[in-house]
Amino acid sequence: MRAFLASVFSLMILSCLNSCRESAQCRLSDECVYNPDATVFTVWAGEASDVELRLYDEPLGGEAETVKMRPVKDGFWQVGVRGDQQGRFYTFRTFSGGRWNLEAPGIFARAVGINGERAAVIDFEKTNPEAWDEDVRPPFGAPVVYELHHRDFYIHPSSGVAHPGKFLALTEPATLSPDGLATGISHLKELGVTHIQILPSFDYGSIDELTLDQGRYNWGYDPKNYNVPEGSYSSDPADPAVRIKEFKQMVQALHRAGLRVIMDVVYNHTYETEGCALGRIVPDYFYRHLPDGTLSNGSGCGNETASEKEMMRRFMVESVRYWVDEYHVDGFRFDLMGIHDIETMNAIRAALPDDILVYGEGWAASAPALPFGQLAMKANMAAIPGVGAFSDDIRDALVGSPFNSDPAFAAGAPLFKERLEAAIEGSRSWTGRPLQQICYVTCHDNYCLRDRLALSCPGASEEELLKMDKLAQTAILTAQGIPFIFAGEEVFRTKGGDENSYRSPDSVNAIDWHNKKVYNDLFRYYSALVHFRTEHPRFWPSLDGPDPEVTFLDAPEGVVYFRIDAADGSRLWVALNGSRRPVPVKAPESSFSIIVTDGLAGLDLPGTGGGTIRVEPLEALVLLQK
């Protein structure tokens, strides 16, 4: 055992390592500042009257060596420990309310041991992959977001990867399915998407990192350490540096392929309340409570965090900045964003460059304990410019609400025409700008598209389901907003009717890449439309505007027909036939190119002006006039 009391030294000596005392504000993210000669530990402990650092040689078990911390200012406590502490683990313990609280890694642990039970002291310099300082963000372009889970995307043997279910799989450049078709990064390039949204990839609690051989699955919406990558996606969760380096390698490889990376962040609740760092270091502070003192549960997971409190807000702002600076992440998807307050979301927006995408779910699982007008709900999006929200409007109009199994527009139900038109125009009733609308029909939640369509149309043939699928995504990819595709929809994935597969086995969640051959016609349709979208950005909202104009044209019942006028005078016509009969629509007056017809996309067929054009049942027509 080392003589710790002797190795603790005056903070004055450490001024070169940590400027918390001198600076206007201590930073939560400076929790553990390593130097080979000494490491400085800093933690915010609220009203605590005593705080101690506990150092260990092991990530679990073993005996703690306790070091008393000193108050610095504003509730921050600090201590410096002499000598090279690299490879050691730590927790904090606070004394408040007349008792010692249970120890926990700091709320801003940046490295952890296995299962995230203790934070780790590491040298971050050693976690950078080769040429990391040359890593650059790909151009923002015309964003098309693709949401994937590491296991869904790569765990099926047909994915052909060497690192199934791991961060490293997204570094493999040229993987193939047994049919010889591109998978992995090559598949993403072929599809043409621009932003990859990864399901929770910070350290979460539901997968035991000690028993990874059991192959358990979870979406990961159970945050444990917000500022550390998840161990189960690393090749060695026992080595705290490995998950950090491999996450960076993933970002670097995606950037080299021209793809941006969006983190799914879940600041709205914690997996445990009394068992996690936020709940232990400063009990009660970080959560909202009901008048009777019990926890408010707007997340449906047992608690909700209190972003309106100064230190929770600072925590969130510092956290997103940290992922951008340390890991070069390019955007954030906020889980249950409606639990957070408007001021915090605006602070987050202001702390990030304009081309870092920020959007989220503009709702909560149940009413949060803060007035609705203060919350980052979809209805309040105009007060949060530059932040987007998922459009349940376009989802429900196209495929139906998750709260019933009724068919909607894409499945031939005529009732949804007006709702769909409003969404196609950019949902101006709740967006300040159409760019704030995230257009999607499916995501990890609820049924995947094939299952949803099959549920709402019992007895429909596979051919009909494929038509509906194409029709729905044509609307998504031509609407005014940011299109969002759930991984595997392009190869007609099924989850076997499992609506809430958050912990279902790989057999339910894995994408079978044989589908890419079987449904190659569908894949080519998606890919052609995505490429058309990214190659013709002028028809859709961009960061700098101006927003194009949308005009709805006369069309028979069950058909949506609109024209997009770009600022340069070019025009795009889109007809969506949500009826089960062929319909004529009026053709443009002068010559045009046919981009989509008869279930085929990416065409360039000549069309002469005047007359009418036939749109087949449950199919789309897209015409371009340059």
Ligand code: CA
């Ligand atoms: Ca974990």
